[in-house]
Amino acid sequence: xxxxxxxxxxxxxxxxxxxxxQRVPGSAIxxxxxxxxxxxxxVRSAVELFLLLFFVRYLLAPKYSTQKQNYVQLSxxxxxxxxxxxxxxxxxxxxxxxxxxxxxxxxxxxxxxxxKSKLANGRTVMNLASYNFYNFLANEMLKxxxxxxxxxxxxxxxxxxxxxxTQDVHVKTEADIAAFLGAPACIIYAQAFxxxxxxxPAFSKRGDIIIADKAVNYAIRKGIQISRxxxxxxxxxDIEDLERVLIKTTKEQARKPLTRRFIVTEGIFExxxxxxxxxxxxxxxxxxxxxxxxxxxxxxxxTWSFGVLGRSGRGVTEQQNVDAAEVDFLVGSxxxxxxxxxxxxxxxxxxxxxxxxxxxxxxxxxxxxAMLATTASETLGMLQSNPDILTQLxxxxxxxxxxxxxxxxxxVCASAVENPIMLLVLxxxxxxxxxxxxxxxxxxxxDVVDETLANGVLITRxxxxxxxxxxxxxxxxxxxxPALKVCITTGLSRKEIEKAGITIRHAITRIMTRxx
Amino acid sequence: xxxxxxxxxxxxxxxxYTEPPETIEQLSDQSALPNLNAExxxxxGAWTIHIVLIICLKIFYDIIPGVSQETSWTLTNIxxxxxxxxxxxxxxxxxxxxxxxxxxxxxxxxQIDNGDQYTPAKKFLLSVPIILFLLSTHYxxxxxxxxxxxxxxxxxxxxxxxxxxxCAGDMxxxxxx
Numbered sequence: 001x002x003x004x005x006x007x008x009x010x011x012x013x014x015x016x017x018x019x020x021x022q023r024v025p026g027s028a029i030x031x032x033x034x035x036x037x038x039x040x041x042x043v044r045s046a047v048e049l050f051l052l053l054f055f056v057r058y059l060l061a062p063k064y065s066t067q068k069q070n071y072v073q074l075s076x077x078x079x080x081x082x083x084x085x086x087x088x089x090x091x092x093x094x095x096x097x098x099x100x101x102x103x104x105x106x107x108x109x110x111x112x113x114x115x116k117s118k119l120a121n122g123r124t125v126m127n128l129a130s131y132n133f134y135n136f137l138a139n140e141m142l143k144x145x146x147x148x149x150x151x152x153x154x155x156x157x158x159x160x161x162x163x164x165x166t167q168d169v170h171v172k173t174e175a176d177i178a179a180f181l182g183a184p185a186c187i188i189y190a191q192a193f194x195x196x197x198x199x200x201p202a203f204s205k206r207g208d209i210i211i212a213d214k215a216v217n218y219a220i221r222k223g224i225q226i227s228r229x230x231x232x233x234x235x236x237x238d239i240e241d242l243e244r245v246l247i248k249t250t251k252e253q254a255r256k257p258l259t260r261r262f263i264v265t266e267g268i269f270e271x272x273x274x275x276x277x278x279x280x281x282x283x284x285x286x287x288x289x290x291x292x293x294x295x296x297x298x299x300x301x302x303t304w305s306f307g308v309l310g311r312s313g314r315g316v317t318e319q320q321n322v323d324a325a326e327v328d329f330l331v332g333s334x335x336x337x338x339x340x341x342x343x344x345x346x347x348x349x350x351x352x353x354x355x356x357x358x359x360x361x362x363x364x365x366x367x368x369x370a371m372l373a374t375t376a377s378e379t380l381g382m383l384q385s386n387p388d389i390l391t392q393l394x395x396x397x398x399x400x401x402x403x404x405x406x407x408x409x410x411x412v413c414a415s416a417v418e419n420p421i422m423l424l425v426l427x428x429x430x431x432x433x434x435x436x437x438x439x440x441x442x443x444x445x446x447d448v449v450d451e452t453l454a455n456g457v458l459i460t461r462x463x464x465x466x467x468x469x470x471x472x473x474x475x476x477x478x479x480x481x482p483a484l485k486v487c488i489t490t491g492l493s494r495k496e497i498e499k500a501g502i503t504i505r506h507a508i509t510r511i512m513t514r515x516x
Numbered sequence: 517x518x519x520x521x522x523x524x525x526x527x528x529x530x531x532x533y534t535e536p537p538e539t540i541e542q543l544s545d546q547s548a549l550p551n552l553n554a555e556x557x558x559x560x561g562a563w564t565i566h567i568v569l570i571i572c573l574k575i576f577y578d579i580i581p582g583v584s585q586e587t588s589w590t591l592t593n594i595x596x597x598x599x600x601x602x603x604x605x606x607x608x609x610x611x612x613x614x615x616x617x618x619x620x621x622x623x624x625x626x627q628i629d630n631g632d633q634y635t636p637a638k639k640f641l642l643s644v645p646i647i648l649f650l651l652s653t654h655y656x657x658x659x660x661x662x663x664x665x666x667x668x669x670x671x672x673x674x675x676x677x678x679x680x681x682x683c684a685g686d687m688x689x690x691x692x693x
Contacts, residue, residue, distance in 0.1 A: 039658045047667065048650070055646045059639055066631045066679075206545075206617035228541060228616055 098439065102446055107458060114138050115491025117458065125453065126500050128486050129460040133308065133420045134389045135491030136339035136379055145378055146371040153370035162356060165367030173373040174344070177332075180380050181314055181324045183346035187355050188376075190368045192333035195343030196301050197223035198361035199331055200264065202354065203297075204229045208260040209253070211245055211296065213237065214478040217270035218465050220301055224264065236269070236478070239277060239290070246294040261296045267305030267316035271462070271480040273415030273423040275305070278327075279320040297328040307337030309418055313383040313390055319418070340376035342368040389490055393420055396497045397488045403501025410512045414483060423462065423483040424504075430512070438464075441482045444511065448484060451507040457500045460485045484508075538621070545618035553610040553619070554627035557637045566644050570596055589652040590662050597645060597669040604628075604641070605676040625677060633679035645673050 021027050038045050074082070095103070108120035109127075114137050117127040136142055149169065159165035170188060178186035189195040200223030204210055208229040212220065215236040224231050232249060235241040242263070253259065265276050278300075291298045302315045310318025315332065317324040324330055330346040345355060355362055383390070397420050404424060405413040411424040426441070436444065445461045452459050462483045486504065488497065538546075556562055573595050577588040609620040610627075619627055629635040649670040656662035 033654070037654065037658060041658065041660075044658065044660070044663060048653070051646060051670075052650070055643065058634070058642055061634045063632060063634045066633060205613075207620060228545070228618075 098443060098446075105450060107453060112137065115489050119458075123456070125456050125458045126492060126496065127458045128488070128500060129458045130489070131336040131421070131487055132339065132489050132491060133337050133393050133487070134339075134379075134382075135489055136382075138491060142339075142375055142378055146375055149371040149374045155371075156369045157367040159366060160363055161367040162363055167367070167370050167373075169370045169373040169377070170367060173334075173368075173377045176377045176380055177344050178346055180384065181317070181330065181346050183324050183330060185349045185352035186344050186346040187352045187359075187362065188334070188368055188373070189343045189345070189359075189361050190341075190365050191361060192303060192335040192341070192343040193219045194361035194365070195333070195345060196220050196299075196303070196331045197226065198359045199329055199345050199355065200224055200262075200299060201227035202359040203329075203351075204260055204262055208262070209249060210262045210264055211242070211249065212264040213266065213269075213276075215269050215271050215480070216264060216266055217301070217303070219303075220264060220266070221465070229262075233478070236272065237274060237277060243290055246290060246296065250294050261294075262299050263291055263296045264299045265301070267300060267302040267309065268416065268419050268421075270304055271465075273413075273419050273421060273483075275309070275319075275416045275418070276300070276316060277320075278316050278322050298326075299329040300327045300331065302330060302332040303343070304333075304336060304419070304421065306332035307379075307383060308390075308393075308420060311390070312387045313337070334372070334376040338376050338379045340379060341372035342376070392490045393488060394418060396420075396490060396492070396494060397422070399494050399497045400486065400488055400501045403498055404505055408505050408508055410508050411484070414481070420488040422486040422488065424486065424508075425481050425483045438482075445482050445484055448504075448508050448511045451511055452504050455503045455507060457503045459487075459504065542618050542621075545616050548616075548618075549614045551610065551619065551627055551630075552612065552614060554624060554629070557628050557641070562637075563640055566641075570644075570648060586656040586659060586662055589655045590665055593648055593652040593666050594669050596648060597673050600641075600645065601673050601676070605673070638677070642674065642677050645670050 037048065107125075109117045110120050111118050113127060113130050113132065115127055115132065115135055116124055118124050130137075153167060153169065157165040157167055161170065174186045174188050177188070178184065189198070197219045200210070200220070204224075204227040206228040208227070210224055210227065210229045210231045212224060212231055212233055213236055214233045232245050234245045246263075249261070253261075267278075268275055290296075300316070305319075306315040307313045309316050312318065314324070315330075316322075317327060317330070324346065325348075328347055329351060331343065332346070333343045334340040335342060345352070345359075357363065398417070400422060401413055401417065404411065404422070410426060410430055412427055414423045414425050415421060426436075426444075431441070434440075442461075442464075449459055449461055462480060462485055464482070465480065484504075492500070570592060573592045574588065577583055577591045580588075583591070604625045605623050608623045609617065622631075625638075625641075628637055628641075632638075649666055652666050653663050656666070
C-alpha cells in the first residue's frame with residue numbers, strides 16, 4: 001500500500017533524524033533545556049522562542065550601510081568611456097565683458113601710495129581710494145621706526161604666537177591697545193580679516209545661538225558660518241527688531257538646555273557706512289542693556305570704527321560714552337586707520353586667554369611681523385598725543401560731504417557724518433525711475449569711477465559680497481546697495497578736498513545725464 | 517548655518533520618529549576626524565569586557581547577604597540592561613570636542629560603524645542582552661514575576677537597536693524612548 005509505505009518511511013526517517021541529533025555533541029543539554037524551559041507555560045515559551053528566532057534572524061542578516069548609496073554600477077569600459085568624455089570645468093568662470101573691461105582699466109600706482117599717487121600712465125592723481133586717513137603713510141618717523149625694528153627682529157617671526165612666534169613687541173602692542181581702550185586684556189592677530197572670523201567660532205559652537213545684524217560684513221559672515229551656530233538675523237540697526245528677535249529666542253530657549261548666546265554687530269558698518277546705536281543698546285533701551293536683560297554676550301566688530309570714532313579714536317565706545325568693558329568682545333583692526341597690519345580682540349582676561357589656545361587664526365598662523373606691531377603701537381600713541389588729526393579728518397570729511405550730499409541731484413551719502421569712508425549711493429527715486437538691474441547699476445558706478453579718474457581723482461566702488469555655493473534665496477538674504485567709495489585723508493588740504501568733491505559731483509552728473 | 521527651519525522636532529502623535537537627513541555641513545564635520553567615541557567597540561577586548569562586567573555584577577550581587585539566586589540573576593540582568601541603555605541609547609553626542617559637535621544628534625548606537633546595520637559589533641551587542649536574558653530566566657526557574665521583569669528589561673535595549681530600512685539616507689531610526 002502506498003500510504004502504509006509512506007508511513008513506514010516517515011517513521012524510519014524520524015528515527016534516523018533523532019539518532020543523528022543525539023549524536024551531535026551537546027544535544028542532550030539542549031533537550032534538557034527545552035524540556036526544563038517549557039514548564040507547562042506555552043505563552044511564555046512562545047515569547048522566548050520568538051525572541052530566539054528574531055535573534056537568529058538578526059545574526060544571519062547581511063550588513064548594509066544607511067548612508068545614501070545611489071550609485072549606478074558601471075563596468076570598466078563604461079568608466080573608461082566616462083573618463084574620456086569628461087572635460088573639466090574651469091576653476092574660475094570666464095570673465096564677463098564687463099569684468100574684462102574693468103580689469104583692463106584698473107589703475108596701477110607706481111611708487112609709494114599717498115594722498116597724491118603717481119599712476120603707471122605717468123599722471124599724478126588725488127588718491128581717495130586708500131584707507132590712509134591720517135596720512136601715516138607719509139610719516140618719516142614711522143618709517144624709521146619700522147626700519148629699526150626690521151633690523152632688530154627680521155621680517156616675520158615665522159611661527160605661530162603659541163609656538164615661538166610671540167616677541168616682546170607683540171606683548172607691548174597688546175598692552176598698549178588694552179590700556180588705550182581701558183579693557184582688561186587684549187590679543188593681537190596677524191590678519192585683520194581673520195580676526196573676527198576666528199573670534200566668533202572660538203566661542204560660539206554648534207547648538208549655540210548668534211543674533212546678528214543683517215548688514216554685517218563678509219568676515220563676520222564667514223565667522224558665523226564656521227561656528228556652525230544657529231543664526232538669527234535682525235533688521236539692520238533696528239533696535240526694536242533686535243529686541244523682538246531676542247524675546248523670541250529667549251522664549252524658544254526657555255525649556256531647552258542652556259547654550260551660549262551672542263549678539264554680533266559692527267561699530268561702523270562696512271557695507272552701509274552708518275554707526276551702531278550702542279548707547280541705545282546701553283542707556284534706556286539700548287544694546288548693552290538689552291544684552292544684559294536677555295543674557296546675551298556682545299561681539300562688536302570695530303574694524304572700521306577703531307581709530308576713527310571718538311575724541312581720540314577709541315572707537316564707537318568712546319564716541320557714545322560706553323565703557324569698553326561692557327562690550328564682551330571688542331574686535332578691531334590695526335590695518336585700516338592705524339596703517340599697520342593685523343587685528344585685535346579686547347575683553348576680559350578669560351576671554352583673551354581662551355583665544356590663545358582655541359582661536360584658529362591665532363594658533364595656526366604665523367604671528368604679526370614685529371615692524372607692524374611697533375607701527376601699531378606708534379600710531380596709537382600718535383592718536384593719543386595728537387587728537388587734532390582726528391578733528392582735521394572730520395573737517396575734511398565735512399568739506400567733502402558739503403560738496404556731494406545736499407548738492408548732488410543723483411547721489412546721497414549713506415555713511416555717518418563721522419565716517420571717513422563715504423559711501424555714495426544713487427537716490428532711491430533715481431534707481432526706481434531708471435529701473436536699473438544689478439549689472440547696469442554696477443556698470444553705471446564703474447563709469448563714474450572711470451570718469452572721476454580721468455579728471456584726476458582716484459576713487460573706487462563697493463563690490464558685491466560673494467555668495468555661498470548653491471545658495472538658495474533664503475541664504476542670500478540681505479544685499480548691499482552698490483555704492484561709490486570715497487576715502488578721506490588728512491594728507492590733502494581742505495581746498496584740495498573741496499576740489500576733489502566738485503570733480504566727483506560733476507563726474508556723477510555727466511555720467512547720469514549723458515545720452516544713452 | 518540656520519537649523520531653525522529644518523524641523524528637528526518630535527511629534528507626539530507618532531510612536532516612530534524618523535531622523536531628518538543631516539545637513540552637508542554636519543556630514544562633512546563628521547568625516548573630518550575618525551569618531552573615537554564609537555570606534556572602540558571594534559577594538560581588542562571590547563567584547564570580552566561585557567562578559568567580564570556581567571560576571572563581576574553577578575559576583576557582586578551574590579556576596580550581598582540575603583539575596584537569593586533568583587534575585588541576584590534578575591538584578592544582574594537589570595543592571596546590565598540599564599547600563600547599556602544609558603550608554604548606547606540615552607547619551608547623545610561625543611564627550612570630546614573632535615568634530616565641532618557634529619554628532620550631537622546621534623546616540624552611541626547610531627554612531628557605531630557610521631550607522632551601518634548588522635555589522636559584527638552590532639550583532640554582538642544585540643546578542644549579549646538576549647543571551648543574558650535567556651540565562652537569567654533559566655536560573656530564575658521560569659518564575660513568571662522574574663520573567664516579566666527581565667523580559668521588559670531586555671525589550672528596553674533590544675527595541676532601540678532595531679534597524680529600519682524604511683527611511684533612506686538616515687542614520688537608522690530611533691523608536692520613541
